[in-house]
Amino acid sequence: MTTISKEHSDRLYWLGRYTERAFTTLRTIQKLYDKMLDKSKGYADYLKCFGLYDSYGSNEAFINSFLYDGSNANSVAYSLERAYDNGIVLREEISTHSLSFLQLAKDSLAKSELSKNTRLSLLPLEDQLYAFWGCLNEYIYNDEIRNIIYIGKTIERLDLYIRMAYPFDTTQKEYIRLMKNLERAPKGTPYRYNTANYSELVKIMENEDGYKQNSEKVIGCLEHLFEPLEVTV
Amino acid sequence: MTQQNIEQFTKAVGNANEINELLRRYGVKFGIYKNGVFNEQFFPFDPIPRVIASEDFKSIEKGLVQRVNALNEFLFDIYHEKNIVRDGIIPENFIYISKGYLAQCEGITPPNRIYSHISGIDLVQAKDGEWYILEDNLRIPSGASYPLIARELTRIAAPEAFSENEIVDNRNYAQLLKETMEYTNCGGIRAILTPGRYNAAYFEHSYLAEHTGSVLVQNDELFVEDNILYHRTYSGGKTRIGVLYRRIADEYLDPLNFLPESLIGIPNLMEVYRSGNVGIINAPGNGVADDKGIYYFVPKMIKYYLGEDPILKNAPTYLPFYEEDMKYVMDNLEKLVIKDVAEAGGYGVVFGRELTKEKLEEFRRTIIAEPRRFIAQEVIDFLDLPILDNGETVMRKADLRAFVLSGETTRVWASGLTRFSRNPDSFVVNSSQGGGFKDTWVLK
Numbered sequence: 062m063t064t065i066s067k068e069h070s071d072r073l074y075w076l077g078r079y080t081e082r083a084f085t086t087l088r089t090i091q092k093l094y095d096k097m098l099d100k101s102k103g104y105a106d107y108l109k110c111f112g113l114y115d116s117y118g119s120n121e122a123f124i125n126s127f128l129y130d131g132s133n134a135n136s137v138a139y140s141l142e143r144a145y146d147n148g149i150v151l152r153e154e155i156s157t158h159s160l161s162f163l164q165l166a167k168d169s170l171a172k173s174e175l176s177k178n179t180r181l182s183l184l185p186l187e188d189q190l191y192a193f194w195g196c197l198n199e200y201i202y203n204d205e206i207r208n209i210i211y212i213g214k215t216i217e218r219l220d221l222y223i224r225m226a227y228p229f230d231t232t233q234k235e236y237i238r239l240m241k242n243l244e245r246a247p248k249g250t251p252y253r254y255n256t257a258n259y260s261e262l263v264k265i266m267e268n269e270d271g272y273k274q275n276s277e278k279v280i281g282c283l284e285h286l287f288e289p290l291e292v293t294v
Numbered sequence: 295m296t297q298q299n300i301e302q303f304t305k306a307v308g309n310a311n312e313i314n315e316l317l318r319r320y321g322v323k324f325g326i327y328k329n330g331v332f333n334e335q336f337f338p339f340d341p342i343p344r345v346i347a348s349e350d351f352k353s354i355e356k357g358l359v360q361r362v363n364a365l366n367e368f369l370f371d372i373y374h375e376k377n378i379v380r381d382g383i384i385p386e387n388f389i390y391i392s393k394g395y396l397a398q399c400e401g402i403t404p405p406n407r408i409y410s411h412i413s414g415i416d417l418v419q420a421k422d423g424e425w426y427i428l429e430d431n432l433r434i435p436s437g438a439s440y441p442l443i444a445r446e447l448t449r450i451a452a453p454e455a456f457s458e459n460e461i462v463d464n465r466n467y468a469q470l471l472k473e474t475m476e477y478t479n480c481g482g483i484r485a486i487l488t489p490g491r492y493n494a495a496y497f498e499h500s501y502l503a504e505h506t507g508s509v510l511v512q513n514d515e516l517f518v519e520d521n522i523l524y525h526r527t528y529s530g531g532k533t534r535i536g537v538l539y540r541r542i543a544d545e546y547l548d549p550l551n552f553l554p555e556s557l558i559g560i561p562n563l564m565e566v567y568r569s570g571n572v573g574i575i576n577a578p579g580n581g582v583a584d585d586k587g588i589y590y591f592v593p594k595m596i597k598y599y600l601g602e603d604p605i606l607k608n609a610p611t612y613l614p615f616y617e618e619d620m621k622y623v624m625d626n627l628e629k630l631v632i633k634d635v636a637e638a639g640g641y642g643v644v645f646g647r648e649l650t651k652e653k654l655e656e657f658r659r660t661i662i663a664e665p666r667r668f669i670a671q672e673v674i675d676f677l678d679l680p681i682l683d684n685g686e687t688v689m690r691k692a693d694l695r696a697f698v699l700s701g702e703t704t705r706v707w708a709s710g711l712t713r714f715s716r717n718p719d720s721f722v723v724n725s726s727q728g729g730g731f732k733d734t735w736v737l738k
């Protein structure tokens with residue numbers, strides 16, 4: 062008994078994107094945290110990657126904002142909240158079980174803010190996000206539904222990796238993943254658009270030189286590959 | 295199960311924390327608007343169950359089946375011949391001035407003649423053990439999902455309670471609901487229509503969709519074409535809907551037939567329904583039968599349609615509409631509970647004893663001016679149940695909403711939603727008024 066509406070497919074896509082954004086941001090911040098042990102303003106390069114202005118002044122202020130500040134649209138807290146917002150209206154597709162891991166992740170993040178050892182307190186959060194992805198695989202029997210979430214997830218990851226100037230071979234692996242996901246989408250669904258952006262993306266990602274010279278373009282192509290509307294309730 | 299068993303159980307659970315922790319994890323929330331702002335709250339759960347002995351439940355069960363069958367007969371009659379009015383059992387005027395009566399439903403016969411597929415009947419048990427019906431909810435009674443998930447979680451948090459006691463498993467609710475939906479299915483998928491995430495019972499809508507394998511939909515995903523109801527798919531296709539368990543009120547269901555300003559309805563849905571191309575659960579128009587004024591007549595309906603004596607009692611009720619009752623109400627106002635027939639959710643329920651002299655007089659005048667708007671009832675001194683409050687057991691008022699499902703047969707779910715007041719001085723148990731809930735155990 063499956064029939065997927067436009068509204069739900071958009072939600073599925075954004076669930077994938079925001080969960081991935083929370084996850085990759087979390088992992089990046091942990092790396093930065095390590096770097097900051099030896100360096101003041103160890104986050105400067107990170108801000109530059111995203112074209113963000115440094116209004117933080119200290120390592121601590123940066124960490125606090127990018128982990129816990131729900132009003133910072135680049136924080137883990139913000140992404141988790143958006144992921145949950147999308148997840149909560151997809152209960153019957155993704156299962157109560159999967160959804161519970163987003164609730165747990167939100168709770169862990171809130172606990173972490175009160176904790177004395179930030180790195181240690183973030184471990185359960187990372188585990189819960191892994192569990193969330195495991196749960197999706199376990200409980201979603203409809204490949205079409207799972208695939209839409211994965212398309213969102215992979216596009217988000219590619220976008221972040223490219224902005225953070227990840228090496229070509231790492232980025233290319235994610236790109237190949239995306240291509241496989243897109244091929245899995247049934248013909249006639251919005252995720253099978255064979256657009257100009259798609260062709261351009263394929264051309265640029267063919268080799269390392271193309272990637273290095275055109276990363277901005279890749280980001281643009283990804284953004285407009287298809288345009289699921291973000292639903293705000 | 296004795297009181298001692300209950301205390302043992304309470305010890306086994308330790309305190310309410312573990313289960314409430316689990317309920318939180320699984321997102322068991324309900325929404326509430328306060329001063330125009332939407333908030334999601336976790337529904338406070340008390341781990342000490344309400345326990346109903348097997349014999350006691352058997353008689354409640356019989357009484358509920360009888361009552362719901364009579365109410366279904368009544369609805370068919372009202373929207374067709376109206377024999378009960380013609381035979382002088384219910385004054386005509388009580389039908390037509392009821393807000394729940396919908397002229398648009400005249401002559402419609404729903405699939406299998408069932409109007410109330412899911413009935414939520416509110417009961418209280420008086421101190422002498424007698425059960426009284428307080429109210430029938432035949433439109434969109436909510437609450438079954440809470441004890442359903444609570445049972446699942448209590449079995450994790452306090453397994454001994456279940457290995458040591460003979461408790462009827464209540465986790466079949468979704469199955470019962472699915473069968474009920476299928477029985478009404480006119481060909482197509484099952485769908486649950488929700489007004490959206492900001493509805494108080496959104497958790498329930500999505501949880502029941504998940505567990506009955508139904509699609510959870512909002513109105514903008516649906517459309518009517520050639521007198522068939524469809525779900526619009528993201529690839530531009532359509533899927534036929536055979537049965538719609540709608541969780542929005544009648545008046546918002548179809549802007550072309552009811553409130554034109556409704557933004558959550560589906561234009562032309564009523565035509566599809568009238569043609570027998572979709573089952574709607576519960577049937578539109580049911581409000582005429584769960585009207586607080588009509589409640590007074592339910593025991594008479596049972597006699598009239600089934601030729602049986604009612605098994606379950608109504609709370610003694612007076613209709614100021616009748617002269618004799620008006621006199622009684624005026625003479626005894628300070629000891630009665632007065633209900634505005636147009637209200638629900640615990641609003642418009644007033645206990646005479648809580649009013650000041652001035653308020654009482656003012657109320658008296660309102661009742662005289664609008665006798666049809668109110669009913670009065672004797673206050674039933676119903677049982678207090680033990681509640682854990684910061685590790686201590688305290689006694690609080692609690693009622694029971696039983697769920698009756700009508701499909702091929704009429705069945706009572708062997709459980710129910712026990713709601714309690716958290717305020718020691720209050721009889722009002724509604725969640726919107728800060729109440730909590732308990733699981734309801736029926737013993738084997």
Ligand SMILES: Nc1ncnc2c1ncn2[C@@H]1O[C@H](COP(=O)(O)OP(=O)(O)OP(=O)(O)O)[C@@H](O)[C@H]1O
Pocket residue numbers: 416428429431609631633637638639640641643671672673674675676693721722723724
């Ligand atoms: N006759 C009565 N004696 C004692 N308490 C009563 C009586 N009638 C109502 N109450 C209390 O008030 C509460 C609300 O009453 P009732 O169910 O009639 O109102 P409601 O507004 O329809 O609420 P809901 O639809 O949410 O059940 C009951 O659950 C009960 O606790």
Ligand SMILES: [Mg+2]
Pocket residue numbers: 416428429
């Ligand atoms: Mg009630």
